[in-house]
Amino acid sequence: MLDPKRIRDDRNYVAKNLARRGMKFNLDEVIELDSQRRKLQSQLDNLRSEKNRASREIGLAKSEAAALSESKSRMRELNQDLKNYEKKLNKLSSQLNAFYLDFPNLLHDSVPDGTDESMNQEIRVWGEPRVFDFKVEDHVKLGQDLGLFDFETAAKISGSRFAVFKDDFARLHRALIQFMLDVHTQENHYTEYYVPSLVKSRSLEGTGNLPKFADDLFKIDSDDDFYLIPTAEVPLTNLVRDTILQSDELPKKFIAHTPCYRSEAGSYGKDTRGMIRQHQFEKVELVHIVKPEESYDALEELTQNAESILIKLGLPYRVVLLCSGDSSFAAAKTYDIEVWLPSQDRYREISSCSNCEAFQARRMKARWKNEQTGQNEFVHTLNGSGLAVGRTLVAILENYQQKDGTITIPEVLWPYVGNQQVIG
């Protein structure tokens, strides 16, 4: 959510910035509604003030019957007025709120203009894509030939966009999770959390997934208002919802491994083969809660933390800065990390690291006590994958494949798979 004060005080900048995302937003209406709301509120406050004063007087002059009945009739009038004003105010407020929830975050000035993915800016490249002296296979063929992937059975059980791994792949998959958690907690100083995979809509509203992107989510069909999380960013960031943190508690660095569930509505035909795009996948998620002045340093740190996993695994990747049109709703600035996939002869997203500034914090009332100003101010929140486990597995299969169809396991994982060095 944007700062309502900023919308009215700095409307030209806000309008220009929102336009960079390539969408139309009705600022004028919001500003008009907001000014109506404030006017109405102060009228209402005045009425309430009068009411409070009158009822205090009645309390003091309880015995004088004449004054009493006069006051009481005045009170009835007042109450009638109050009801009307309250009704109006509620209506206005919910209208306004709907607008506020609908606006995406303002983009940081360093974000390049652009309409789509093709206009993202390459920031750095790490590693050399391996040169193969044989025909490379994609992860699906590799896994199926080794008998360790089973998409048909997955489809039987759950339909399309699900996977079944077995044996060495199941173990490698688990090992990756363990490895990522260990690196981030031990070397990068994240605090590990175990969190719910089912969350209330309020939590999703806090991160910006609701109300706008309900179609991307799986909702539990019960009376409980539960959704499956699309990412651990949701429960992790909501750890600080409705709190006021002391300045010495910041920065906070959270990590959790969770399954992630996405409906992938609207992605029909995209990545239908294999396990690039699944309804369910595992992810290790990083979240930072920081003071505003530190958030852009934190974004660099977070991104490098995610990159460190790929470096250790020896997987070539690049970092791109998302352009205005490709940046997500809650983000002010996002770096995607893309890993090299030999079968596709290109880089594919494996992590997305975003600074949401105060956007999520304002929605979830996550604040800190700024001792300099004596004020409670909104924290900045950041999140990034560290990494998407399924896609990491894909990258390992493809980049470490050998001519005979077997897979070499990266050395850093050996301790996690009983020193196994080759699959197949």
Added chain:
RNA sequence: GGAGAGGUGGCUGAGUGGCUGAAAGCGCUCCCCUGCUAAGGGAGUAUACGUUUAUAGCGUAUCGAGGGUUCGAAUCCCUCCCUCUCCGCCA
């Protein structure tokens, strides 16, 4: 699922219809006193919105949430949510 108890400020905990945004204690901050330490004295210490040059002042709202009774609700009534205890069931 059955039975019961309860949700008040950073914490503990008073408060059953009227200057109660809320006693008291603890904690915390500042000041005073004391040679250090300990003890003591005083002041302050929720959040949001509106108004405002103002982190001054003023107004309003908030005692789990919503609704109702009343001139007036933390206090009475209803609904819901949550927590705890015991029993059952289950991972």
